[in-house]
Amino acid sequence: MVELVRLVELIAVGVIFFFGVICNCVVIRSISLARSMRGAVPYNIKNECVNLLVMNLAITDLLILLVSIPMDIVPEHISWPYGTFVCKFISPIQDIGLTASTMTFSAIAVERYLVSKGVVHQGARNAKLIIAGIWLVSWLTMGLPMAIYKQLIMDETRVECDVIWPNKYVADFFLFYMIALVGACAITGALAYCGIRRSLAKVRQIYNKERSRENVDQVSDDALAEQVLKISNLICVLISVFVICVFPFPLFVVLIETDVLANFRYNYVIYLATSCLLYGNCLANPLILMFMSRDARTALIEKRSSTRRIEATEHIRLEDA
Numbered sequence: 001m002v003e004l005v006r007l008v009e010l011i012a013v014g015v016i017f018f019f020g021v022i023c024n025c026v027v028i029r030s031i032s033l034a035r036s037m038r039g040a041v042p043y044n045i046k047n048e049c050v051n052l053l054v055m056n057l058a059i060t061d062l063l064i065l066l067v068s069i070p071m072d073i074v075p076e077h078i079s080w081p082y083g084t085f086v087c088k089f090i091s092p093i094q095d096i097g098l099t100a101s102t103m104t105f106s107a108i109a110v111e112r113y114l115v116s117k118g119v120v121h122q123g124a125r126n127a128k129l130i131i132a133g134i135w136l137v138s139w140l141t142m143g144l145p146m147a148i149y150k151q152l153i154m155d156e157t158r159v160e161c162d163v164i165w166p167n168k169y170v171a172d173f174f175l176f177y178m179i180a181l182v183g184a185c186a187i188t189g190a191l192a193y194c195g196i197r198r199s200l201a202k203v204r205q206i207y208n209k210e211r212s213r214e215n216v217d218q219v220s221d222d223a224l225a226e227q228v229l230k231i232s233n234l235i236c237v238l239i240s241v242f243v244i245c246v247f248p249f250p251l252f253v254v255l256i257e258t259d260v261l262a263n264f265r266y267n268y269v270i271y272l273a274t275s276c277l278l279y280g281n282c283l284a285n286p287l288i289l290m291f292m293s294r295d296a297r298t299a300l301i302e303k304r305s306s307t308r309r310i311e312a313t314e315h316i317r318l319e320d321a
Contacts, residue, residue, distance in 0.1 A: 006076070009272045013073055016276070016283045020065045023286035027058040030290075050231065052127040053108045054289065056134070060097045060104065061282035068094035069279060071161075079158035087161035092146035095178075098246065098278075099138040102181045105239050107134065109192035112232050116199040145174065175257070179250045182243060189239035196232045234292045238285060245281035249274040 031051050071091045074081065082090070107130055146163065149170075153160045165171035252274045255261045261270075 005269055005272060009276060010073070012276045013069060013279060016279045017065055017069050020279075020283035020286070021062065023283060023290065024058045024062040024065070027286045027289050028055055028062070031055045031058075048124050049111055049127040049130075050108055052124060052131065053104055053111065056131045057101060057104045057108075058286060058289075060100050061285055064094055064097040065279070065282050067091075068097070072275070075160060080152065080161045082161070084152055087152055088147045088150050091150065091161055092143050095142040095146055096135075096138045098178070099142045099181060100134050101242065101281075102185045102246075103134045103138065104131075105185050105235075105242060106188045108235055109189045109239065112235055113192040113195050113199075116196040116232070141177070142174075172257070175250060175253060179247075179254070182247050182250070185239060186243045189236060193232055193236045196229070200229055234288070237292065238288055241284050241288065242281055245277045245284060249278050 031054065034051070067090060071082070071086075071094070080087065149163050149165055150161060151164050153162055153164075163171075165174075252261075252270055256267065261267055264270075
């Protein structure tokens with residue numbers, strides 16, 4: 001039974017790893033293309049901040065896939081092969097990445113709410129400062145403690161990399177810190193989404209009352225409101241899926257620590273399932289972005305068209321020569 005569960009886990013994690021790396025690279029490439037081809041593709045400079053935050057989210061997912069999966073899966077089958085430095089400073093990438101993802105989602109939700117309220121959009125410089133702050137806080141709150149408390153544990157047969165907390169209170173603090181972050185992200189997203197819907201409803205009421213306005217202006221404003229609403233729907237879906245994928249793992253740990261599931265025979269199965277859900281979010285995010293974001297698809301299509309036009313031009317020049 002255990003061997004079958006491990007085999008299923010390996011297959012699931014392998015699929016998540018393979019497609020997750022590809023899809024996140026596509027998202028990063030798409031946003032980079034959209035920013036570099038502003039004259040060739042429809043690119044709204046007012047979305048610059050949210051685009052950089054989404055790119056940061058994709059980079060975070062990519063790091064988790066490339067670093068955390070080898071760190072977690074390989075030691076389940078053999079002794080820890082990576083050494084002390086990797087145990088202390090590289091393996092905490094998953095905890096840092098989850099913290100950064102949670103804060104990035106919250107930042108995106110707040111940014112979209114401010115845009116819906118008519119606040120001047122944040123440019124690339126401010127977005128980069130926000131991202132730098134997110135990574136700094138993530139490292140200070142999760143990376144640094146993990147580097148301090150993670151150690152190599154040796155017994156007669158194998159070596160493991162694990163966290164050795166000084167006492168139960170410190171362990172509980174970091175566990176509930178992560179739960180609080182995920183909960184705050186969900187609440188922030190819900191409040192921002194409701195606020196955006198109310199703001200857009202008020203704007204449309206004003207448009208309907210001002211009959212003296214030119215029709216062109218009204219259509220333009222309606223199109224802008226529709227764009228804000230579409231992006232807000234996208235963020236709502238992303239945050240909902242994030243909470244569904246991430247929250248079960250710390251909840252399972254809480255149930256184990258409080259002895260609710262102390263004698264449950266399927267604890268190992270639940271552990272593997274919640275771990276796969278955790279990694280599955282790194283695949284779900286880029287898939288949602290690619291299916292729901294027209295800008296990403298447009299950038300890739302325009303890039304292909306531009307490449308074909310360049311190749312055709314070079315071919316004609318060769319023939320002329």
